[in-house]
Amino acid sequence: MTFNDLIDRRGTNSSKWDKMEMLYGVSPEYGLAMWTADSDYQTAPCVIEAVRKAADHGVFGYSWMHPDYLASVQWWMKTRHDWEIDTDWILTTQGLGNAIALSLDVWTDPGDGIVIFTPVYHEFAHKVNKSGRRVVECPLVRDGESYGLDLDDAQSRLDGSEKMLLWCSPQNPSGRVWTPDELQAVAAFAERNGLILVSDEIHHDLVYPGAKFVPMDVAAPDARPWTVTLTAASKTFNIAGQRTGNMIIPDPKLRAAMKQRLQTLDYDPGALGVAMITAAYSPEGAEWVDAQIAHLDGNRRLFDQTITEIPGLWSMPLQATYLAWVDFSGTGMDHAEFVRRLREDARIATSSGPGFGTGGETFERFNLATQRARVEDACLRLKRAFGDLQ
Numbered sequence: 001m002t003f004n005d006l007i008d009r010r011g012t013n014s015s016k017w018d019k020m021e022m023l024y025g026v027s028p029e030y031g032l033a034m035w036t037a038d039s040d041y042q043t044a045p046c047v048i049e050a051v052r053k054a055a056d057h058g059v060f061g062y063s064w065m066h067p068d069y070l071a072s073v074q075w076w077m078k079t080r081h082d083w084e085i086d087t088d089w090i091l092t093t094q095g096l097g098n099a100i101a102l103s104l105d106v107w108t109d110p111g112d113g114i115v116i117f118t119p120v121y122h123e124f125a126h127k128v129n130k131s132g133r134r135v136v137e138c139p140l141v142r143d144g145e146s147y148g149l150d151l152d153d154a155q156s157r158l159d160g161s162e163k164m165l166l167w168c169s170p171q172n173p174s175g176r177v178w179t180p181d182e183l184q185a186v187a188a189f190a191e192r193n194g195l196i197l198v199s200d201e202i203h204h205d206l207v208y209p210g211a212k213f214v215p216m217d218v219a220a221p222d223a224r225p226w227t228v229t230l231t232a233a234s235k236t237f238n239i240a241g242q243r244t245g246n247m248i249i250p251d252p253k254l255r256a257a258m259k260q261r262l263q264t265l266d267y268d269p270g271a272l273g274v275a276m277i278t279a280a281y282s283p284e285g286a287e288w289v290d291a292q293i294a295h296l297d298g299n300r301r302l303f304d305q306t307i308t309e310i311p312g313l314w315s316m317p318l319q320a321t322y323l324a325w326v327d328f329s330g331t332g333m334d335h336a337e338f339v340r341r342l343r344e345d346a347r348i349a350t351s352s353g354p355g356f357g358t359g360g361e362t363f364e365r366f367n368l369a370t371q372r373a374r375v376e377d378a379c380l381r382l383k384r385a386f387g388d389l390q
Contacts, residue, residue, distance in 0.1 A: 003041045003295040004371045009033075016040075016367075020349040031347040032378055037172075037323060039238040039369030043280075044288035047237055050279035054272055063271035066092075072281035073246060077231075080286065081204060083215045089250050091258055092269040095243040096202050097123055099230045100166065102247075103198045104131045106261045107254070113162035115195060117149070118357030121172045124200075125357060128166075136162055139358045145317050146176050151189050158193055165195040170203045170213060170320035173356055173365045177211040177319040180219040187220035187227065196254070197227045202245075203321045205236040205289055208297055211319035217250065224250040228258075233277045235321075236289055238369075242273035296322050299368040299375045306379035311389045313382075322369035323351075329362035331389060339364070345385035348378055 001007075009017045016033045020026050024035070033040075042048065054060075070087040077083040093099040100123065108114065110132035116124045118137045128135045138154035140147035167186060170177050178186075190197040199216040207213045217229055232245035249255040279285065300318050307315040307324075312331035315324050328338040335354065342348050342364065353363030368375060 001042050003292065004373065005041070006371050006373065007040060007042065009040060024343055024349040026343050026347055026349040031349055032374060032381070033349050034367045034370070034378060035349045035351045035365070037235060037321075037367060037369075038240050039322065039367075040371060040374070041238070041369075043237045043239055043276075044285050046279045046282060046284040046288070047239065047276050050275045051272065054275055060271065063268075063274070066269070066274050066278075069269075069274045069278045072278045073231075076281035076286075077215070077248075081213065081215050081218070083218050085217075085248055086250070089248050089255065091247045091249060091255065091262060092274075093245050093247055093262070094267065094269075095234065095240065096200060096230045096232050096245040097127070098243070099245050099247050100124070100127045100198065100200065101131065102258065102261060103164065103166075103196075103228060104128065104133055106257050107196045108133055108163040111161075112164070113159070115154070115158070115162050115165040115193075116357065117154070117167070119173060119353070119360035119363070120166075120168050120356055121200070122351070122355040122357075124166045124168070134161075135357075137358050140174075146319075147171065147174050149182060149185065151185060154189065155193075160193075162193060162195055165190045165193075165197050167197060167199045167216070169199055169201050169216060170207065172203060172321055173323050173325045173351070173353075173360070173363070174316050175318035175321045175323060175325065177207060177213050180214050183214065183216050183219035187216065187223035190226055191223065195226070197223060198230065199227065200230045202230065202232050202235050204231065206293065206296065206322060207320040208293065208300070208318060213320060217248070225254075227251070228254060233280050236292075237276075237280045237285070239273070239276055239280070242270065242276060244269050244273035244277060295372075296368060299370070299372060300324065302372070302375055303366070303368055303379060306382060310382060310386050313386065322367060324366040324368055325363055326366060327363050331386070335361065341385045346378075346381035348381060 010028045016036045017028045113134045113136040114128045115136045125135050141150045229248040234240035304315045307313045314327045351365035353360035
């Protein structure tokens with residue numbers, strides 16, 4: 001199958017399609033699911049073959065140790081991101097949402113302040129609040145066509161009770177790829193304030209031509225004593241349902257604390273997810289990712305061109321991710337009105353901008369990881385829904 005072969009995910013317990021009517025009032029019968037961050041096309045053939053091989057074997061008993069998996073993660077980080085890691089640094093979690101929750105649980109206490117730079121992935125604040133910690137928002141600043149950092153402003157918002165910085169790289173929802181200088185500045189900011197720096201790098205493989213992603217550990221290796229990097233194959237290969245992610249922790253003290261917590265919880269990764277990721281992190285998987293990026297690049301160009309043709313709408317140019325961040329402030333409409341048009345007139349379910357924190361009030365996030373025909377359909381729907389602005 002290709003990236004453009006339509007697949008009907010309705011009625012398959014798909015969160016993206018089967019949940020959107022409950023959350024957004026958009027029926028999957030006529031609506032388009034462009035909210036949660038997973039893709040609508042099949043994963044790489046090498047991953048499917050790994051599942052087929054496991055099914056043919058037919059035995060799904062307890063598994064023990066996964067040296068091939070660890071070696072594949074190590075190989076992927078070196079070949080795709082020029083990042084040398086030791087397999088001993090890798091701890092596996094039940095996805096990165098779980099990894100964020102574990103980070104809060106192990107390295108902070110209830111009531112501690114947790115720093116986030118907004119607008120940012122909404123689960124950061126959700127996880128912080130659910131854990132009884134306190135969200136400390138540090139707004140990003142508009143820097144031309146993207147976002148930049150104001151670390152002096154961020155410093156003014158801290159009171160000394162903060163214990164952790166949750167960092168997003170590449171940035172979700174804006175698709176910003178941070179420069180090495182910016183990453184070094186963030187690492188230094190964390191050190192000055194005694195913060196453990198947890199860098200969520202889940203979108204690191206989905207980077208467009210002209211941009212260069214650099215892992216935090218590569219940009220700021222001296223920050224290893226206070227840095228934890230979160231990675232996963234889930235967004236890259238559309239296997240989020242396997243709930244398998246990695247915490248890469250060079251520092252022995254930090255790693256020992258997390259390893260002890262995982263052992264206490266009696267957690268081991270599922271064998272099928274491990275097999276899928278081992279197959280994904282391979283030359284065949286890399287070739288498929290390159291083809292996917294070319295497909296996504298075409299989708300973002302088509303979508304952005306349409307947005308520029310609708311007065312009052314503006315899409316932040318993506319350097320990475322498949323998540324378009326669209327500003328509706330130029331329409332003069334309040335949030336309720338432009339969202340009503342999206343959901344009732346266009347029948348498109350999008351991720352609500354205010355949920356990403358300060359700075360997201362006039363935005364909506366659109367998932368472009370779908371077939372080209374669905375992006376074309378979305379473009380036509382948007383033009384009709386906001387046709388009076390033409």
